[in-house]
Amino acid sequence: MPRFAAGVVRFQEEVYPEKQELFERLARGQSPEALFITCSDSRIETAMITQTDPGELFICRNAGNIVPPHTTSTGAMTASIEFAVAALRIPHVVVCGHTECGAMKGAMNPDGLAALPHVREWLGYAKAAVDITHELGADLDDDARMKMLLEQNVILQLQHLKTHPAVATALARGALRLHGWVYDIRTGGVDAWNEETGRFESVADRYAAEVAKHAAGSHGCAA
Ligand SMILES: [Zn+2]
Numbered sequence: 669m670p671r672f673a674a675g676v677v678r679f680q681e682e683v684y685p686e687k688q689e690l691f692e693r694l695a696r697g698q699s700p701e702a703l704f705i706t707c708s709d710s711r712i713e714t715a716m717i718t719q720t721d722p723g724e725l726f727i728c729r730n731a732g733n734i735v736p737p738h739t740t741s742t743g744a745m746t747a748s749i750e751f752a753v754a755a756l757r758i759p760h761v762v763v764c765g766h767t768e769c770g771a772m773k774g775a776m777n778p779d780g781l782a783a784l785p786h787v788r789e790w791l792g793y794a795k796a797a798v799d800i801t802h803e804l805g806a807d808l809d810d811d812a813r814m815k816m817l818l819e820q821n822v823i824l825q826l827q828h829l830k831t832h833p834a835v836a837t838a839l840a841r842g843a844l845r846l847h848g849w850v851y852d853i854r855t856g857g858v859d860a861w862n863e864e865t866g867r868f869e870s871v872a873d874r875y876a877a878e879v880a881k882h883a884a885g886s887h888g889c890a891a
Pocket of ligand 1: 707708709731733766768
């Protein structure tokens with residue numbers, strides 16, 4: 669039995685019983701807090717990174733955490749974004765890139781993708797980020813340039829998100845907030861885009877006010 673199939677048996681015998689109430693509640697519907705768009709890379713474990721339970725994140729994954737700009741043609745991302753924002757009315761969208769991203773390495777070196785025509789075409793949606801990185805990062809070393817590309821790609825995909833009518837409408841209503849993150853596989857660090865300062869900051873700093881409010885709220889409950 670492959671490890672992942674054996675894992676299902678262990679889930680059913682050991683994990684499910686502990687959370688049976690949660691799963692039964694979820695069978696009646698979902699109300700996720702965020703649409704979480706990230707790379708397909710196996711090293712990203714969304715529930716672990718965000719410490720969330722089933723039902724809390726509506727997840728879309730693809731090579732390079734890409735959001736194609738809206739067009740009249742339908743794709744998996746278009747339909748999922750529309751459903752998440754217009755039907756489920758999810759209040760947050762996170763685009764989360766990550767270090768050591770094979771897709772972003774490919775985007776930086778498209779000549780190496782001759783045997784992967786679909787990957788090469790898909791990464792065309794990151795071209796503006798690559799161009800910006802070549803423009804602004806010409807003097808940087810390879811690591812710093814790749815970090816810049818990861819960040820620019822997240823910013824670019826946030827811009828693409830805004831072209832989707834469901835997103836644009838929810839933003840206009842003040843009912844949606846967009847977040848751009850980069851996850852560091854080696855250190856567990858997560859940096860978040862701050863549109864006002866034009867910089868990426870640690871999640872702890874970026875959301876300090878909210879985290880403090882949350883902590884104060886739970887103290888209130890305990891007392
Ligand atoms: Zn990746």
